[in-house]
Amino acid sequence: MSFTVTTCPLVEARAPRADLYDFTVCCPEIARIATPGQFIMVRCGELTLRRPISICDAEGDLLRFVFEVRGAGTAWLAERKVGDILDILGPQGNGFTFDDTSQPAVFVGGGIGIFPLLHACKPFGTQATVLLGFRSADLVSMLEDFQAAGADVRLATDNGTAGHHGLVTDLLRARCDEGPVSAIFACGPKPMLRATAAIAEEWEIPCQLSLEQRMACGIGACLGCAQKIRHPDGTETYAHVCSDGPVFDARVVVW
Amino acid sequence: MVVPNLAVNIAGVTLANPVVTASGTFGFGREYGTLYSLAELGAIAVKGLTLKERPGNAPPRVAETPAGMLNSVGLQNPGVDAFIREELPWLKEQGAVVIANIAGSTIEDYCAMAECLSDTAVDMIELNISCPNVKEGGVAFGTSCDSVAAITAAVRGYCRKPLIVKLSPNVTDIAEIAVTAVDNGADALSLINTLLGMRVDIQTRRPILANNVGGLSGPAVRPIAVRMVWQVHQRVNVPIIGMGGVATWEDAVEMMLAGANAIAVGTALYLDPYAPLKIKQGVADYLDRSGMADVSELVGAVQVY
Numbered sequence: 112m113s114f115t116v117t118t119c120p121l122v123e124a125r126a127p128r129a130d131l132y133d134f135t136v137c138c139p140e141i142a143r144i145a146t147p148g149q150f151i152m153v154r155c156g157e158l159t160l161r162r163p164i165s166i167c168d169a170e171g172d173l174l175r176f177v178f179e180v181r182g183a184g185t186a187w188l189a190e191r192k193v194g195d196i197l198d199i200l201g202p203q204g205n206g207f208t209f210d211d212t213s214q215p216a217v218f219v220g221g222g223i224g225i226f227p228l229l230h231a232c233k234p235f236g237t238q239a240t241v242l243l244g245f246r247s248a249d250l251v252s253m254l255e256d257f258q259a260a261g262a263d264v265r266l267a268t269d270n271g272t273a274g275h276h277g278l279v280t281d282l283l284r285a286r287c288d289e290g291p292v293s294a295i296f297a298c299g300p301k302p303m304l305r306a307t308a309a310i311a312e313e314w315e316i317p318c319q320l321s322l323e324q325r326m327a328c329g330i331g332a333c334l335g336c337a338q339k340i341r342h343p344d345g346t347e348t349y350a351h352v353c354s355d356g357p358v359f360d361a362r363v364v365v366w
Numbered sequence: 367m368v369v370p371n372l373a374v375n376i377a378g379v380t381l382a383n384p385v386v387t388a389s390g391t392f393g394f395g396r397e398y399g400t401l402y403s404l405a406e407l408g409a410i411a412v413k414g415l416t417l418k419e420r421p422g423n424a425p426p427r428v429a430e431t432p433a434g435m436l437n438s439v440g441l442q443n444p445g446v447d448a449f450i451r452e453e454l455p456w457l458k459e460q461g462a463v464v465i466a467n468i469a470g471s472t473i474e475d476y477c478a479m480a481e482c483l484s485d486t487a488v489d490m491i492e493l494n495i496s497c498p499n500v501k502e503g504g505v506a507f508g509t510s511c512d513s514v515a516a517i518t519a520a521v522r523g524y525c526r527k528p529l530i531v532k533l534s535p536n537v538t539d540i541a542e543i544a545v546t547a548v549d550n551g552a553d554a555l556s557l558i559n560t561l562l563g564m565r566v567d568i569q570t571r572r573p574i575l576a577n578n579v580g581g582l583s584g585p586a587v588r589p590i591a592v593r594m595v596w597q598v599h600q601r602v603n604v605p606i607i608g609m610g611g612v613a614t615w616e617d618a619v620e621m622m623l624a625g626a627n628a629i630a631v632g633t634a635l636y637l638d639p640y641a642p643l644k645i646k647q648g649v650a651d652y653l654d655r656s657g658m659a660d661v662s663e664l665v666g667a668v669q670v671y
Contacts, residue, residue: 157637159431330398
């Protein structure tokens with residue numbers, strides 16, 4: 112566990128679509144040590160709890176995170192301007208672990224769960240297949256970033272307004288049919304993660320899932336963000352998304 | 367300029383300063399201990415312990431509220447033996463003054479824990495009869511004078527460490543409860559635990575917490591805590607650790623003026639992990655500016671109308 116609490120300037124702030132914000136801060140303390148799948152806890156004014164936000168990318172001194180306005184905290188954050196100072200705790204959590212980045216891997220993202228997959232898919236370059244699911248075409252974001260990372264990017268929407276008309280997990284099945292997959296990495300809504308885990312099990316492909324839970328301290332002290340997991344001996348206990356996760360092996364997650 | 371004395375004496379134990387971390391918010395110190403030395407704190411009240419390991423409640427366990435939060439962690443902990451074996455030696459190595467917070471579903475559980483902890487290096491034992499998040503025991507012991515008398519007297523018989531009784535605010539008259547605890551052997555009191563609260567998601571029409579209800583903490587409860595500390599201070603002659611929404615040095619001074627000998631910081635840690643150290647420094651600077659030589663001069667010094 113190696114995290115810091117630090118202040119850093121917002122150096123780039125974009126709004127790729129309504130209610131979606133793409134922020135980059137200059138934060139060497141966190142950016143230089145962040146690994147794919149880790150997250151940060153961002154202070155939002157005087158609100159009691161920091162907001163956990165996944166790291167979208169880290170390059171040199173720059174740390175990028177993307178968030179959707181969901182409530183008071185993210186609304187406060189959305190109003191920050193370039194030059195403003197943010198108070199961030201991180202990097203936190205256990206991210207994705209990579210066995211062999213020269214082997215083909217599939218990244219499955221749904222909605223605002225797609226963002227941490229950018230940092231994660233980069234080491235795989237053209238060996239990455241990135242499957243992105245959204246409710247509709249107007250919510251699609253970051254396609255170009257994934258393409259620029261070298262990934263084979265495929266799209267699905269619930270209403271068929273962009274890409275495959277259906278679930279992102281349909282694309283996962285199709286990709287598994289096409290050829291070998293050494294690992295699956297996923298982040299998104301729980302039903303999508305659960306379906307991804309089932310497909311991974313069916314195809315016997317190692318699978319890592321990034322989970323979410325309501326969080327308070329973000330560092331493993333308060334035990335707020337519980338997630339039930341199964342141990343090899345069959346017993347079940349509550350692990351914690353902030354300190355044991357957010358990334359878990361799909362086989363241990365109790366749904 | 368003379369450096370003001372920050373040390374306080376709680377039931378025979380010297381705290382280097384009056385800033386304690388509140389049980390349940392600080393784990394066993396390992397996480398915050400990566401940011402600063404735990405010896406900087408006056409004391410650490412560790413996560414509530416039970417006789418056997420407890421899995422805790424189903425998630426979601428936390429929810430933000432105006433100027434505060436609800437929690438229903440449900441006393442997830444590895445059990446008192448694992449604490450003694452795996453956490454306590456490390457905590458003492460860090461130079462921390464350790465308050466072992468104990469909870470149970472029967473009086474026998476509390477007595478057994480007090481007895482085994484009395485043979486360890488813990489500095490004090492905090493009797494948690496105010497946890498609102500467990501179905502049996504917990505707050506059930508803390509809401510009537512009869513049950514407070516029974517459990518305090520019983521645990522006193524087994525406890526060879528200074529005994530703190532942690533009081534629930536979910537009562538009609540906290541001062542009566544406080545007097546009862548002291549009459550039955552409490553060496554010190556800590557108050558307040560969380561206030562029982564609830565939030566409902568209006569989209570799903572379900573409670574946000576899987577436990578339906580949870581304990582409210584944070585600045586929202588501070589005026590209640592200050593009032594209760596003040597009421598209790600007038601009725602007892604034992605030290606009080608005041609807590610409930612303390613987030614800044616100003617809050618700490620206010621709590622001490624109301625009658626607290628020391629204060630505990632909890633929920634404020636989540637916004638600023640360094641809050642306890644900032645409060646300690648802020649109190650020292652306030653004493654200095656006020657020409658006060660000793661932090662104890664603040665205790666109960668409120669001049670009421």
